[in-house]
Amino acid sequence: MRHVDAAYNLSLWLLRDPHDAEDATQSALFKAFRAFGRMRSTDAKPWLLAIVRNECMDLLHSRSVRTRSEHPTDDVLDFAEATELDPEGAAIQSLDAEAVLGAINQLPPEFREVIILREIEELSYREIAGVINKPVGTVMSRLARARTRLQLMLTSTGECV
């Protein structure tokens, strides 16, 4: 049960709503218990986080359908990236916790999840790839872009000074 914290934290980061996060964690834990016999991975944490992550993404997707705003696809993200800085450009000015949390929360979910899984859950790229069901190369590029975005947000003027 020691991964319950990680499961809840991931839900909270992805959904940004304590109530939804509880529901998602609860539902994911439930599925995890039922599927326990089919667990193939030797490490329970990435396996459980994958279930949690799918649960959250389903919820996010149904939310975005409700509000009629499409989830950003990788194509859209590629386009948005075109205007962003290289890692070398950004020297972070402000590292206070609130600004950092705010910046993480402004990331699209696809970027937020790789940041959380890497920086907070400390999963390897391969484990993250398993959780988000994408190739390791995608993990690497998303993580790089997510970090560049964060650096950009934390260096730009405005709410993150």
Added chain:
Amino acid sequence: MNCETALQLIDAFMDSELDPSTSLEVSTHISACPACKQALESRQALSKAIKLAAAFAPAPAALRGQIRHKIQPRPHFRYGIAAFGMAAVVAACFGFATWKKNSDLRRDQDQVISDVMAHYQASESSAHIVDIRSKECGSLKNWFNSKVNWSPKVYRLFSQPFTMVGGRVDLVGNQAAPVIVYRSGNSNVDVFVTPSVDVKPRNVDAQGLHVRSWSDSGHDYYAVSNGSPAEINAVQSALKVCR
């Protein structure tokens, strides 16, 4: 290797995800290229900031309680019996967890000791000893108060030959911990302060480092140094008397 390639690989390099030979190439490039070195340092600062910021997020222990409460069976729960079984399993796990608390405390202390040793070595090898340089208790304390979400005491060493160098913040366990750095002879002594879980005093001497941990007045302390054992023992007793 040129800058473009190095920058593309910088995240995987930082995350230790490159194969050894590529990693070496990146490392060689970075040591010769100030711009890429700066980029790596920015990334590392960001990574550290995220970990520290996450430590400010609501405490998992509280959330665990909520979750446990939430996964109790409810009347409208579709999966009645299964949910009840699951709740029983969860309850059993928590019971077991409480029972195991003491051995966990010991294991946590081992984890903290290995954390502080790693932080000490990282700070020594990067020559980034302190985030803020200060010989003055009050200003260091104010600085810590702005960086961590609890209020540590700052101990000052009065007796020679120790001098206070300054402070930095490292992540210990899941929490941002103030680190007060003292200079003693030719070595630095890092004193990590964490909210108390009432650790039993423990001494560890390994990898050329000496660690002393003890609990006092609501804080746990972990002092680390690569100097002589006598030196760190002296630091520990000086810290105690110079409250």
